Amino acid sequence: xxxxxxxxxxxxxxxxxxxxxxxxxxxxxxxxxxxxxxxxxxxxxxxxxxxxxxxxxxxxxxxxxxxxxxxxxxxxxxxxxxxxxxxxxxxxxxxxxxxxxxxxxxxxxxxxxxxxxxxxxxxxxxxxxxxxxxxxxxxxxxxxxxxxxxxxxxxxxxxxxx
Amino acid sequence: xxxxxxxxxxxxxxxxxxxxxxxxxxxxxxxxxxxxxxxxxxxxxxxxxxxxxxxxxxxxxxxxxxxxxxxxxxxxxxxxxxxxxxxxxxxxxxxxxxxxxxxxxxxxxxxxxxxxxxxxxxxxxxxxxxxxxxxxxxxxxxxxxxxxxxxxxxxxxxxxxxxxxxxxxx
Numbered sequence: 001x002x003x004x005x006x007x008x009x010x011x012x013x014x015x016x017x018x019x020x021x022x023x024x025x026x027x028x029x030x031x032x033x034x035x036x037x038x039x040x041x042x043x044x045x046x047x048x049x050x051x052x053x054x055x056x057x058x059x060x061x062x063x064x065x066x067x068x069x070x071x072x073x074x075x076x077x078x079x080x081x082x083x084x085x086x087x088x089x090x091x092x093x094x095x096x097x098x099x100x101x102x103x104x105x106x107x108x109x110x111x112x113x114x115x116x117x118x119x120x121x122x123x124x125x126x127x128x129x130x131x132x133x134x135x136x137x138x139x140x141x142x143x144x145x146x147x148x149x150x151x152x153x154x155x156x157x158x159x160x161x162x
Numbered sequence: 163x164x165x166x167x168x169x170x171x172x173x174x175x176x177x178x179x180x181x182x183x184x185x186x187x188x189x190x191x192x193x194x195x196x197x198x199x200x201x202x203x204x205x206x207x208x209x210x211x212x213x214x215x216x217x218x219x220x221x222x223x224x225x226x227x228x229x230x231x232x233x234x235x236x237x238x239x240x241x242x243x244x245x246x247x248x249x250x251x252x253x254x255x256x257x258x259x260x261x262x263x264x265x266x267x268x269x270x271x272x273x274x275x276x277x278x279x280x281x282x283x284x285x286x287x288x289x290x291x292x293x294x295x296x297x298x299x300x301x302x303x304x305x306x307x308x309x310x311x312x313x314x315x316x317x318x319x320x321x322x323x324x325x326x327x328x329x330x331x332x
Contacts, residue, residue, distance in 0.1 A: 006318075006322065007318045010317060010318045010321045010322070011314055011317070011318065014292050014293075014299065014317055015298060015299065016299040016310075016313070016314055016317070038321075038325070041324075041325050041328050042293055042321070044270070044274070044328065045274055045278075045293070045324050045325075045328070046293050046294060048270070048271045048274045048275065049186060049274070049275070049278060049294060050182075050294070051271075053189070053275045053279075054271065054272050054275050
C-alpha cells in the first residue's frame with residue numbers, strides 16, 4: 001500500500017484533498033497518525049502566531065544611514081561624471097597632434113614594414129619616409145604667427161589654423 | 163437605518179479580525195491599525211457607491227489583503243525608518259506568560275516567528291488565510307486572485323517550512 005505524501009496530507013488537512021486521497025486517509029492508520037502529527041504541529045504554530053510576536057531587533061544606527069549614504073555617493077558620482085563629460089570637455093581645448101596627411105604616411109610606413117616579405121617593401125617604406133619628411137619640412141617652412149599662448153585657448157593661429 | 167449606521171456594528175465585528183490579519187501580514191501593529199482604517203474607509207465608499215456586497219467577511223478580507231500588499235510594496239522606506247520599535251509599543255513590565263506560551267517554550271516561539279517572518283508574501287498570505295482565518299481553498303483563491311492549484315502549492319510550501327522549524331533543534 002502506498003501512503004500519502006506530506007504534500008497530500010497538508011492538502012487533506014486544509015480540506016483540499018481529492019476524494020480518493022480522503023478515502024485512503026480514512027482507512028490507513030499510518031497516514032491518520034501522520035495527519036494527527038501535522039495537526040498537532042499546526043496547532044502549536046497557530047497558537048504561537050495568535051499571541052504577540054517577539055520584538056524585532058532594532059537596526060543599528062549605522063545601518064539606518066546606509067541608503068542615505070548610498071544615495072549621496074551615487075549623486076556625487078553622477079555629478080562628477082557630468083562635470084567630466086560636459087563641462088570639462090567643453091572648456092578644454094585639445095590641440096591636434098597629427099594632421100591627416102601625416103597619419104596616413106605613418107600608417108603606410110608601418111603597414112609596409114609589417115607586411116613586407118624579405119625586404120620587398122623597403123622601397124615603399126623609403127618612399128613613405130620621404131613623404132613624411134616632406135610633409136614635416138613643409139610644416140617647418142611655414143612661419144608660425146603665434147606669438148604667445150593663443151594656441152592653447154583658441155582654435156590655433158597662422159596659415160595652418162582651421 | 164442609514165447605510166453608515168448599518169456599517170458601524172459590522173465593522174465592530176470585523177475590525178479585531180482585520181487588525182490581527184493585517185498585523186500578521188505586515189508584522190507591524192501600527193501599520194496594521196492604519197490599514198484597518200483604510201479598509202473601513204473603502205468599505206464605506208463601496209457601500210455608498212454600489213450597496214453592500216453579498217458577504218462582508220470575504221470582501222473585507224480581500225480588501226485588507228490587497229491594501230497590505232500595497233503597503234508592503236510602497237512603504238519600504240517608512241518601515242525602514244520605523245524599524246526601531248516605537249516606545250509606546252514596548253511593554254513597561256513583562257506580562258505573565260499565558261499557558262500556551264509556557265507550554266510551547268520561548269525558544270520554539272522565537273523560531274516559529276522567525277520562520278513565519280521569513281516566508282514569502284504569497285505563502286504568508288495563504289497560510290494566514292487558511293490556518294488563522296479559517297478560509298477554504300476556493301475562498302483563498304478568490305481573495306488572492308489565484309488558481310486552486312497555486313493556493314495548494316503556496317500552502318504546502320508554507321506549512322512545510324514552518325514544520326521544519328519545529329523539527330530543528332532549538
